Amino acid sequence: MKRYFQKDIETAPVDWIKSLQKEKLIKQVKYVYDNNKYYHRLMDEKGVTPDDIKELSDISKLPFLTKNDLREAYPYGLLSAPLKDCVRIQSTSGTTGRRVVAFYTQHDIDLWEECCARAIVAAGGTDEDVVQVCYGYGLFTGGPGLHGGSHKVGSLTIPMSSGNTDRQIQFMRDLGSTILCCTPSYAAYIGERLREMGCTHDDIRLKAGIFGAEPWTEEMRRDIEAKLGIKAYDIYGLTEISGPGVSFECEEQNGMHINEDHFLAEIIDPDTGEVLPEGEEGELVFTSLDKEAFPLLRYRTRDLTVLTREKCSCGRTHIKMMKPKGRSDDMLIIRGVNVFPSQIETVLLKEGYTPNYEIHVDRIANEDTFDINVELSEEQFRQIKDNDEAAKKALTGAMVKMLGIRPKIHLLAPKSITRSEGKAVRVIDKRKLHD
Numbered sequence: 001m002k003r004y005f006q007k008d009i010e011t012a013p014v015d016w017i018k019s020l021q022k023e024k025l026i027k028q029v030k031y032v033y034d035n036n037k038y039y040h041r042l043m044d045e046k047g048v049t050p051d052d053i054k055e056l057s058d059i060s061k062l063p064f065l066t067k068n069d070l071r072e073a074y075p076y077g078l079l080s081a082p083l084k085d086c087v088r089i090q091s092t093s094g095t096t097g098r099r100v101v102a103f104y105t106q107h108d109i110d111l112w113e114e115c116c117a118r119a120i121v122a123a124g125g126t127d128e129d130v131v132q133v134c135y136g137y138g139l140f141t142g143g144p145g146l147h148g149g150s151h152k153v154g155s156l157t158i159p160m161s162s163g164n165t166d167r168q169i170q171f172m173r174d175l176g177s178t179i180l181c182c183t184p185s186y187a188a189y190i191g192e193r194l195r196e197m198g199c200t201h202d203d204i205r206l207k208a209g210i211f212g213a214e215p216w217t218e219e220m221r222r223d224i225e226a227k228l229g230i231k232a233y234d235i236y237g238l239t240e241i242s243g244p245g246v247s248f249e250c251e252e253q254n255g256m257h258i259n260e261d262h263f264l265a266e267i268i269d270p271d272t273g274e275v276l277p278e279g280e281e282g283e284l285v286f287t288s289l290d291k292e293a294f295p296l297l298r299y300r301t302r303d304l305t306v307l308t309r310e311k312c313s314c315g316r317t318h319i320k321m322m323k324p325k326g327r328s329d330d331m332l333i334i335r336g337v338n339v340f341p342s343q344i345e346t347v348l349l350k351e352g353y354t355p356n357y358e359i360h361v362d363r364i365a366n367e368d369t370f371d372i373n374v375e376l377s378e379e380q381f382r383q384i385k386d387n388d389e390a391a392k393k394a395l396t397g398a399m400v401k402m403l404g405i406r407p408k409i410h411l412l413a414p415k416s417i418t419r420s421e422g423k424a425v426r427v428i429d430k431r432k433l434h435d
Helices: 014-035 037-046 056-061 067-072 106-122 142-153 165-175 184-196 218-228 341-350 378-384 388-403
Strands: 086-091 101-105 130-133 156-158 179-182 208-211 231-238 243-249 256-258 263-268 282-288 299-305 332-334 337-339 357-364 367-375 408-412 427-429
Touching (some): 130 142, 130 165, 142 243, 184 208, 184 218
Parallel strands (some): 130 179
Antiparallel strands (some): 263 282, 357 367
């Protein structure tokens, strides 16, 4: 039996969806133009007015927004609703001294939580489930978003937040948690810790996990599913647009349905900004169709993906975005070669290594250095330490085949790399400190 949180919307005819998007887009552009001086100025500079937006395709006339715009407009420059109507802020971590702050009216929160509820139901969630939310709470959107979505579904919600993994597992066992919500790297660590405690997935009742907030590969999905005895579902979102729930996986586990009644997606050439046709890979761009406090138009996510409207066996008709292969701004260029962390993770898991690794890049004497620290499992450490060079040579060969560039491999003892309870830090690029 297929389950939906809002069946009429999630399975609506595509023509109806596009008609709704057109109606909302026209209304939203006028709302933003009239209520947001920052974006009003950008539109004026491009010579476009709300009257120019008559069809969905007219969105290409609008200017883009980037994270730099959000930082420049910090804190209130992109606020489009009176402050008295706003009931919450969420924020991303900042690397330049200015955080990205997003505002929400109660209407915005209700829509966000409905989107997260759709994701939970798509993963098999009902009002009889116990949902353990191990995303961070506070300013991070992960915890509040899935927490609210779980409430909308009517599930028993355990607001664990991240950290104290032994206590997480204790609650998981004592309360019979059935759905786990956290980052994929933390899910992998929970599975690892469960095994260290002498337990298996038969000792817990989990049936599904909803994982996001960082890139992860199909190989990592299979690793997590094996460790925890679950089906692992991807969820996508970003604070600037609302948080998790912008899109989510269904039972097919093959791409994430975008909640098109709330978000309009485009794919563009990351270099030229040209809109690309469906099916071509490029940078994902989102427009918020009905947010009140912080409605962003044509926001460049920097995530590289493909959109497809191929028929889905789950019955949902909303367009799918495939799992992002990486971010255009997270891509490493090493000795002239494009390298994504997801490629390295794929090789490690295919070759039987753990997903605990670090990429170290530096520039010495005008030449890039490229090192990968790989943590061994206890069993591998016992087997490999007497055959270290042969193992490194084999892994190096697999990396060269995938990347087209030769890294220096370092095989480390178990527990050498610090575990993450939130987003895992995979890349240490010291060139940024020197340049």
